[in-house]
Amino acid sequence: MAKVVVVTSGKGGVGKTTTTAALGAALAQCGQNVVVIDFDVGLRNLDLVMGAERRVVYDFINVTQGVAKLSQALIRDKRLDRLALLPASQTRDKDALTEEGVLSVITPLRKMFDWVICDSPAGIERGATLAMRFADEAIIVTNPEVSSVRDSDRIIGILDSKTVKAERGERVAKHLLVTRYDQARAARGEMLTIEDVLDILSTPLLGIVPESQEVLRASNLGAPVTFNNPNSGPARAYFDAARRLMGEDVEMTIPADKQGLFGKLFGRRAA
Amino acid sequence: MTAVTQPGPSTRFVCRSYMAVVLAPEPPLVDWVTGIEDRIRGAGRFLVGSPVVLDLSAVKLSQSAIAHLVAELDQRGVRVMGLENTDPASTGGGLPPLVRPSRGAPTMLDLAETPATKAQAPPKPATPPKPSTLLLDQPVRSGQSIFFPDGDVTVLGSVGSGAELVAGGSIHVYGTLRGRAMAGSNGNPRARIFCSKIEAELLAIDGYYMTAETMDKSLRERAVQAWLEGNQLKITALD
Numbered sequence: 001m002a003k004v005v006v007v008t009s010g011k012g013g014v015g016k017t018t019t020t021a022a023l024g025a026a027l028a029q030c031g032q033n034v035v036v037i038d039f040d041v042g043l044r045n046l047d048l049v050m051g052a053e054r055r056v057v058y059d060f061i062n063v064t065q066g067v068a069k070l071s072q073a074l075i076r077d078k079r080l081d082r083l084a085l086l087p088a089s090q091t092r093d094k095d096a097l098t099e100e101g102v103l104s105v106i107t108p109l110r111k112m113f114d115w116v117i118c119d120s121p122a123g124i125e126r127g128a129t130l131a132m133r134f135a136d137e138a139i140i141v142t143n144p145e146v147s148s149v150r151d152s153d154r155i156i157g158i159l160d161s162k163t164v165k166a167e168r169g170e171r172v173a174k175h176l177l178v179t180r181y182d183q184a185r186a187a188r189g190e191m192l193t194i195e196d197v198l199d200i201l202s203t204p205l206l207g208i209v210p211e212s213q214e215v216l217r218a219s220n221l222g223a224p225v226t227f228n229n230p231n232s233g234p235a236r237a238y239f240d241a242a243r244r245l246m247g248e249d250v251e252m253t254i255p256a257d258k259q260g261l262f263g264k265l266f267g268r269r270a271a
Numbered sequence: 272m273t274a275v276t277q278p279g280p281s282t283r284f285v286c287r288s289y290m291a292v293v294l295a296p297e298p299p300l301v302d303w304v305t306g307i308e309d310r311i312r313g314a315g316r317f318l319v320g321s322p323v324v325l326d327l328s329a330v331k332l333s334q335s336a337i338a339h340l341v342a343e344l345d346q347r348g349v350r351v352m353g354l355e356n357t358d359p360a361s362t363g364g365g366l367p368p369l370v371r372p373s374r375g376a377p378t379m380l381d382l383a384e385t386p387a388t389k390a391q392a393p394p395k396p397a398t399p400p401k402p403s404t405l406l407l408d409q410p411v412r413s414g415q416s417i418f419f420p421d422g423d424v425t426v427l428g429s430v431g432s433g434a435e436l437v438a439g440g441s442i443h444v445y446g447t448l449r450g451r452a453m454a455g456s457n458g459n460p461r462a463r464i465f466c467s468k469i470e471a472e473l474l475a476i477d478g479y480y481m482t483a484e485t486m487d488k489s490l491r492e493r494a495v496q497a498w499l500e501g502n503q504l505k506i507t508a509l510d
Contacts, residue, residue: 153412153413153431158414199447202446
């Protein structure tokens with residue numbers, strides 16, 4: 001049975017879609033069967049970041065409404081067939097999603113894959129609450145600045161009250177992923193430090209992704225950053241996060257863009 | 272004891288409890304209204320003019336039906352001040368507001384889903400004595416609102432920015448208090464607020480409040496307690 005993971009944040013533009021693509025790809029590169037689902041109905045982006053925008057025929061909503069079969073809508077990645085994408089519909093809005101519809105898609109996906117990663121839209125409305133509804137675990141993506149951190153705090157409260165697990169009295173396992181982190185600026189007091197963020201959110205840290213040009217470059221090329229440049233700082237941070245997600249004990253570092261010995265070792269394995 | 276801050280002119284907002292007669296209409300309503308009429312004509316004069324709350328748990332009424340019932344009662348001199356145990360959606364308009372019994376179970380509601388707060392059927396059987404302390408062993412997150420009019424609230428963890436604690440008694444936060452804390456909300460001037468680290472947006476005791484701006488900067492991020500002296504809210508460091 002797959003683990004259903006929601007990538008969420010409350011605030012927009014913090015890197016949910018980048019994280020979904022990079023982490024999904026990193027897990028697949030580590031040998032796992034992964035499907036990434038775009039829940040941002042009406043404003044889909046995950047297909048672009050995954051480089052599959054020209055291959056979208058059927059989408060999530062088509063499947064929930066019985067227009068297409070799940071197997072017709074799933075897009076297998078050309079670089080790695082262990083990785084699949086279920087794109088969102090661009091022509092509909094969030095109201096097209098229903099709880100029954102989402103469950104009818106997630107249930108078969110749980111049997112087909114090891115990981116089902118749900119890319120949540122920003123906000124706390126229907127799209128975001130349905131993306132987290134059936135999650136076993138949650139990755140909360142946060143930038144080291146106050147508005148993002150407070151929105152994450154709000155999302156954590158919602159994860160603890162509105163998910164199926166929470167309603168059953170269980171807990172959704174939560175992981176914090178700090179993205180766009182710039183150590184030099186944090187040291188100068190221009191952004192929150194990791195300690196500040198952890199102090200406010202009191203949630204275990206999954207990883208620290210450094211601010212880097214590589215992320216935008218990879219997005220523009222339509223490749224998850226772990227495919228495009230596996231030795232870059234962000235890619236190594238995502239590989240570490242993926243291994244922590246699989247239960248490995250990996251020392252917490254902030255990988256820089258310079259290629260160190262660690263990067264070389266990893267690059268070879270990931271290539 | 273150091274640095275006691277003097278707030279500027281205080282504005283007061285107060286929560287107060289009042290006694291009210293609760294009437295619970297039962298179907299068929301026409302017979303019930305006639306019964307009330309008979310009661311008033313007999314010994315029930317006390318109903319006339321005194322505040323009345325309608326407990327609508329036994330009947331299911333639309334907004335217009337509630338309005339009709341309230342008008343009928345008004346004609347007979349019975350003044351309805353509030354409604355209880357009905358769907359929030361069916362109130363509003365010119366109707367009396369929905370009230371909650373202050374001795375009810377502690378309620379924890381997400382601000383975003385206030386309309387969905389379920390009208391709980393009142394458990395009438397003998398219940399064990401209500402706990403006088405609400406203990407929360409998880410952080411209170413931004414947007415969450417904890418309302419506990421029956422006593423103290425203790426939080427083992429932080430209270431996020433944008434979260435809200437309202438307690439009839441004192442408030443204890445073993446963590447950073449970043450949101451709002453309102454103690455003694457039922458009119459208890461002896462209630463206090465304690466926290467291991469203060470970055471609060473607002474503190475209030477018995478309606479007297481102080482915002483972050485008026486707090487002494489030297490107290491920020493320290494362990495403090497707040498109490499009421501006369502009508503002034505005072506804060507002092509505990510360490």
